[in-house]
Amino acid sequence: MSLLVVGSVAFDTVETPKGKVEDALGGSALFFSASSSLFTDVRLVAVVGDDFPDEPVDFLKGRGVDVSGLHQVEGKTFRWEGRYGEDLNEAETLATHLNVFGDFKPVLSEEYRQSDYVFLANIDPDLQRDVLDQVENPKFVALDTMNFWIEGKLDSLKETLKRVDMLVINDGEARALGCDSNVVKAAHNILKMGPKYLVIKRGEYGALLFDGEEFSFAPAFPLEEVFDPTGAGDTFAGGMMGYIAKQDSISPQTLRQAMIVGCTMASFDVEDFSFNAMRSLDAEKIDARLNAFRKLIHYDDFKLSN
Amino acid sequence: MSLLVVGSVAFDTVETPKGKVEDALGGSALFFSASSSLFTDVRLVAVVGDDFPDEPVDFLKGRGVDVSGLHQVEGKTFRWEGRYGEDLNEAETLATHLNVFGDFKPVLSEEYRQSDYVFLANIDPDLQRDVLDQVENPKFVALDTMNFWIEGKLDSLKETLKRVDMLVINDGEARALGCDSNVVKAAHNILKMGPKYLVIKRGEYGALLFDGEEFSFAPAFPLEEVFDPTGAGDTFAGGMMGYIAKQDSISPQTLRQAMIVGCTMASFDVEDFSFNAMRSLDAEKIDARLNAFRKLIHYDDFKLSN
Numbered sequence: 001m002s003l004l005v006v007g008s009v010a011f012d013t014v015e016t017p018k019g020k021v022e023d024a025l026g027g028s029a030l031f032f033s034a035s036s037s038l039f040t041d042v043r044l045v046a047v048v049g050d051d052f053p054d055e056p057v058d059f060l061k062g063r064g065v066d067v068s069g070l071h072q073v074e075g076k077t078f079r080w081e082g083r084y085g086e087d088l089n090e091a092e093t094l095a096t097h098l099n100v101f102g103d104f105k106p107v108l109s110e111e112y113r114q115s116d117y118v119f120l121a122n123i124d125p126d127l128q129r130d131v132l133d134q135v136e137n138p139k140f141v142a143l144d145t146m147n148f149w150i151e152g153k154l155d156s157l158k159e160t161l162k163r164v165d166m167l168v169i170n171d172g173e174a175r176a177l178g179c180d181s182n183v184v185k186a187a188h189n190i191l192k193m194g195p196k197y198l199v200i201k202r203g204e205y206g207a208l209l210f211d212g213e214e215f216s217f218a219p220a221f222p223l224e225e226v227f228d229p230t231g232a233g234d235t236f237a238g239g240m241m242g243y244i245a246k247q248d249s250i251s252p253q254t255l256r257q258a259m260i261v262g263c264t265m266a267s268f269d270v271e272d273f274s275f276n277a278m279r280s281l282d283a284e285k286i287d288a289r290l291n292a293f294r295k296l297i298h299y300d301d302f303k304l305s306n
Numbered sequence: 307m308s309l310l311v312v313g314s315v316a317f318d319t320v321e322t323p324k325g326k327v328e329d330a331l332g333g334s335a336l337f338f339s340a341s342s343s344l345f346t347d348v349r350l351v352a353v354v355g356d357d358f359p360d361e362p363v364d365f366l367k368g369r370g371v372d373v374s375g376l377h378q379v380e381g382k383t384f385r386w387e388g389r390y391g392e393d394l395n396e397a398e399t400l401a402t403h404l405n406v407f408g409d410f411k412p413v414l415s416e417e418y419r420q421s422d423y424v425f426l427a428n429i430d431p432d433l434q435r436d437v438l439d440q441v442e443n444p445k446f447v448a449l450d451t452m453n454f455w456i457e458g459k460l461d462s463l464k465e466t467l468k469r470v471d472m473l474v475i476n477d478g479e480a481r482a483l484g485c486d487s488n489v490v491k492a493a494h495n496i497l498k499m500g501p502k503y504l505v506i507k508r509g510e511y512g513a514l515l516f517d518g519e520e521f522s523f524a525p526a527f528p529l530e531e532v533f534d535p536t537g538a539g540d541t542f543a544g545g546m547m548g549y550i551a552k553q554d555s556i557s558p559q560t561l562r563q564a565m566i567v568g569c570t571m572a573s574f575d576v577e578d579f580s581f582n583a584m585r586s587l588d589a590e591k592i593d594a595r596l597n598a599f600r601k602l603i604h605y606d607d608f609k610l611s612n
Contacts, residue, residue, distance in 0.1 A: 017487075039610075086487040181323075181392040183510070184530040204489070205511035208528065217525040217602050222514065224490040256605040283611035290609065296523050297603045299562040303596060304345075305589035 001139075003245040004112055005032045006045035006131045007121025007234070008101060009052070009070065010078040013094075014273065017086060018227045024274040025056050027078060028121035028144065031231035034278040035238025035265045036119075037063035038286070040245040043112050045069040045131060047104045049077040059279065069112055075100040088229045088270075089203035090172075108134040117245040119237060120164070122146050125156040132163060140250055142166040142241055143195070144233070150177050162194040165250070168237050170201045183208070184215075199240070199259065201233050209259050211252065218259045219296060221267035221289065228273045232266040235278070239265030264289050307445075309551040310418055311338045312351040312437045313427025313540070314407060315358070315376065316384040319400075320579065323392060324533045330580040331362050333384060334427035334450065337537035340584040341544025341571045342425075343369035344592070346551040349418050351375040351437060353410045355383040365585065375418055381406040394535045394576075395509035396478075414440040423551040425543060426470070428452050431463040438469060446556055448472040448547055449501075450539070456483050468500040471556070474543050476507045489514070490521075505546070505565065507539050515565050517558065524565045525602060527573035527595065534579045538572040541584070545571030570595050 007029030013022045029046045036042050043066040050072060057067055081095040104127065113136050120128040122144040132141060143164040149157050150173060157177075161167065167190060171183065177193075178186025183200065187210040190198050200208040204226075206219040240262035247254045264286060268277040313335030319328045335352045342348050349372040356378065363373055387401040410433065419442050426434040428450040438447060449470040455463050456479060467473065473496060477489065483499075484492025489506065493516040496504050506514040510532075512525040546568035553560045570592060574583040 182530060182532065184528045188530075202511065205508065206523075206525075215528045215602055216605070217512075217528075219512070219523040219525070222490045222521045222523075224488060224494075226488065253606050257608050260605060287609045287611050294607065296521055299522070299566060300559050301600065302563050303593045305593050 001116040001245040001248045002041050002043060002114070003036055003117040003119065003241055004043045004045065004115035004135065005029050005036070005119045005121060006106060006128070007032060007119075007123055008078050009046040009048050010080055012230055012274070013079070013081040014228055014230050015083040016088070016228050017084070018225070019273075021228075021273045023079075026080065026231060026274060028123075028231075028234045030056065031234035031269070031275050032119060032121055032238040032241075033060055033065050034063070034275040035235040035269070036242030036245070037065045038278075038281060038283075039239070039242030039261075040117075042066065042242070043069060043115055045106050045108065045112070047071045047073060047100050047106075049073065049075045049100045052077045066111075068109060069106065071106070073100050082230065084229060088226050091230070106131055116140075116248070117241060118142070119241045120144070120160070121234060121237070122149075125149055125153055125160040129156070129160045129163070132160070140165050140244065142168055142237065144168050144237060145173065145177075147173055147176055158193055164195050166197040166199060167195045168199040168201065168233075168240070170203070170233065174198070174200045187215075197255065201236060203229070203232075207236065207259055207263055209255060211255075216256050216259065218263045219293075220263060221293060221296070223267060223271065226270045229270050230273075231275060232269050235269035235275070236262040236266040239263075260290065260293055261286075264293060307422040307551040307554045308347050308349060308420070309342055309423040309425065309547055310349045310351065310421035310441065311335050311342070311425045311427060311544075312412060312434070313338060313425075313429055314384050315352040315354050316386055318536055318580070319385070319387040320534055320536050321389040322394070322534050323390070324531070325579075327534075327579045329385075332386065332537060332580060334429075334537075334540045336362065337540035337575070337581055338425060338427055338544040338547075339366055339371050340369070340581040341541040341575070342548030342551070343371045344571075344584075344587060344589075345545070345548030345567075346423075348372065348548070349375060349421055351412050351414065351418070353377045353379060353406050353412075355379065355381040355406045358383045372417075374415060375412065377412070379406050388536065390535060394532050397536070412437055422446075422554070423547060424448070425547045426450065426466070427540060427543070428455075431455055431459055431466040435462070435466045435469070438466070446471050446550065448474055448543065450474050450543060451479065451483075453479055453482055464499055470501050472503040472505060473501045474505040474507065474539075474546070476509070476539065480504070480506045493521075503561065507542060509535070509538075513542070513565055513569055515561060517561075522562050522565065524569045525599075526569055527599060527602070529573060529577065532576045535576050536579075537581060538575050541575035541581070542568040542572040544568075566596065566599055567592075570599060
């Protein structure tokens with residue numbers, strides 16, 4: 001099934017305890033596409049400047065991504081600069097330069113408007129709604145956001161939330177948006193805003209899925225070397241939405257499996273800078289780690305009473 | 307099978323966002339006994355002052371706990387005072403009064419010396435070794451410790467670690483003891499110090515078990531109301547060791563199941579102050595939550611390649 005993503009394509013300058021990269025390929029839509037294109041047909045909506053190279057675009061094309069919605073315009077590509085300390089769960093943003101992204105007003109082609117699945121990556125909620133307005137009859141829409149919009153543009157974000165099926169955010173964002181330090185209460189509060197499903201990303205502690213009645217949980221894969229967490233959240237979302245679109249199902253089982261796929265993809269992403277780890281992946285390699293995931297949380301059923 | 311525990315029995319004054327209790331019943335050995343006695347025969351080694359009431363001792367007796375090793379001496383019982391903020395994963399210690407615990411030199415009875423399973427709760431590693439010396443041929447010994455001993459008495463702690471099968475500590479303690487911010491590397495480093503198994507408690511994020519080759523993971527149960535995390539770690543250890551002793555097995559499956567039992571017991575503990583939640587538990591209530599746990603992490607097996 002077709003999966004449309006709108007978000008940023010960027011140059012990231014990132015420092016982690018393992019090293020530093022300057023102007024590495026990044027951005028939410030790029031990480032998302034590199035991950036989700038391993039599962040389904042992806043349509044990319046984003047903008048880059050005339051300083052953006054062909055290589056990553058060719059790579060995405062090679063993965064079957066429709067890049068006709070990736071506009072190249074005069075000016076500089078969006079740039080983000082961040083640093084991770086020993087706690088790799090949260091980045092400190094050092095600089096953000098919107099550049100050509102500041103005036104981005106995407107107009108979807110007729111084919112893009114017919115997309116089945118939609119992921120609105122972390123951008124201005126007004127822009128998320130603009131794009132969503134243009135998709136004619138999506139089966140399932142998921143949304144990412146961040147504290148910047150929760151604090152600065154809450155009314156617009158709430159308008160967007162009314163129209164999406166699933167929200168994918170991190171732990172701190174869930175507590176902030178749900179106005180409760182208890183993540184269960186925060187989750188209940190968030191579902192009242194519109195989405196049927198909430199996914200809470202918890203970095204090295206895994207992810208939670210809440211459907212209003214039941215939680216399900218996926219751990220993060222324990223890794224000895226975490227090079228760079230940049231893009232892990234978008235890679236997670238790419239795996240999750242890619243699998244959902246591939247299965248063309250939003251059954252409880254598909255959503256649970258999709259969250260496991262998301263955690264698996266994120267575990268690959270953090271093992272290298274940029275989206276480099278995505279480049280050499282295939283179904284066999286993903287299956288091998290899915291098996292390891294299964295062993296991580298499997299135990300034989302048992303009970304205490306007779 | 308018999309399970310011996312040595313640790314503190316105390317009065318806790320605790321403040322959480324949900325309220326405050328003064329001189330509530332607490333202490334590592336009390337929480338551990340209240341939890342583990344639901345599974346197996348427990349022998350308690352601890353000391354209290356002449357200010358300690360009969361009621362909790364009678365409660366433990368009613369659960370079949372052998373309290374002949376609980377010494378009552380002249381003076382005041384150990385007291386701990388702590389506070390939790392909105393982040394319930396870590397307490398701020400406001401005061402510690404060792405009182406009669408300061409001169410505690412337990413001498414085990416002949417019956418206690420024959421114990422099969424041993425839990426050395428979080429006390430001075432010298433004292434932990436003193437007690438272990440007196441147990442003649444234990445099948446399986448587990449140990450808890452804390453940053454206070456890792457920072458202040460590392461050599462003694464390392465001597466004790468050489469002689470135990472399993473270490474049960476929290477996330478921050480594992481990183482400190484294992485000298486690495488990466489929990490996988492820290493885990494490898496800790497197993498080089500002696501234990502065959504390491505259990506890392508991660509508060510609301512669950513627990514990890516590492517046997518030197520594989521990790522296994524248990525989530526924490528998502529709860530809408532967390533009243534008081536005090537004793538959750540000891541209640542976890544009580545569930546885990548109680549189940550291991552009951553099964554009289556340290557097979558990989560038993561250890562995994564035991565960790566799930568530990569997380570289940572801890573999820574009950576935090577729902578009330580002191581060890582009150584333990585008082586009304588039985589096998590049926592525990593099984594009901596074990597079922598909910600299973601649903602939390604269950605997904606149907608799947609693969610991507612053909």
